Amino acid sequence: MSIALYPYNILESGTLTVTGTADTGYPESRLHDRSAVLLWKDTVTEAKTFHIDQGASNILPVDLLYVAGHNFDGATLAWQYSDDDSAWTDAVTGWTQGGNGVITKSLSSAVSHRYWRFTVTSMSNPQCGEIIMSRGYAFTLLGDPRPIQADRGNVARFESIGGMSRRVKLGDPRRSWDMDLRLGDAAARNSLLAVLDYTGGTEKPLIIKDMDGNYYLMELLEDPRIERAPINRGYTTLRLLEAL
Missing domain, CATH: 2.60.120.260 (Galactose-binding domain-like)
Incomplete structure (x- = not known):
């Protein structure tokens, strides 16, 4: 994928x-x-x-x-x-x-x-x-762990002065993805670094084309870290949330 x-x-x-x-x-x-x-x-x-x-x-x-x-x-x-x-x-x-x-x-x-x-x-x-x-910069996904997709409720929760729980709906649910990218060679790692350079890490949303060919405007929830493994099996985890 x-x-x-x-x-x-x-x-x-x-x-x-x-x-x-x-x-x-x-x-x-x-x-x-x-x-x-x-x-x-x-x-x-x-x-x-x-x-x-x-x-x-x-x-x-x-x-x-x-x-x-x-x-x-x-x-x-x-x-x-x-x-x-x-x-x-x-x-x-x-x-x-x-x-x-x-x-x-x-x-x-x-x-x-x-x-x-x-x-x-x-x-x-x-x-x-x-x-x-x-x-577009193309990346291969790791087969394990499998990507996780969910719709996240766009709701703010807080507690009043009297201790009552309150919720405010801010908008439509937002799609989220957790996925691991294979970074098995220098070209893949350099592509990821180029992406992060253009977005300023988590500063700017970006377009993602998912494995089903759907396009979404999403934001990175945290700066990805490149994990180096033996025999050029590096990877990174992306945590993405739809930008509304």
Whole structure:
């Protein structure tokens, strides 16, 4: 079994521009704050282009588009790249979006281009919580212990001054994973170190593609430690919680 981790977002490292003017209090920066519940929006009826310029010297490879918290149902969408900001190539074939669920589009291998854009045809009052363009780092899971997945209740518990137990529901349940990654060679260990460098350890959430091919925005609950075992059988444990 294997997973992939997507630790960076070129909307953060590059320069993002969006056509039109966002509503007050709903800025473009919300498109890459790694929280799908804080929205960018523009109360208008028009097409939108989300344009990224990575610059000439900081071009990161990309093989994933992840869009969450949007209302693009029924709109025609496109994901494209360019080397000169003039001639554009489809990263994937354009599509008509069905529903407002999370959008994921992946490439068979990562490609490096300076300019990327995500476009939405004219619609009323577009909004979006997160757009991520990243590259996946693949890891093999240890077969034993087996990965553990659970839904964790999003509830705060506390005790009142009078000693009464109180609970406050903060939101929907959050998916959690405990899994051990095999780090049997230097390449695997270096990939993990690269992931942690991009996320700042537990500082920033990241995208995970689980063993069933599902994508989630999750946060590390603790900094992974690389355990070294004989005959290059190193491993590390990831404890992940869904970021809402």
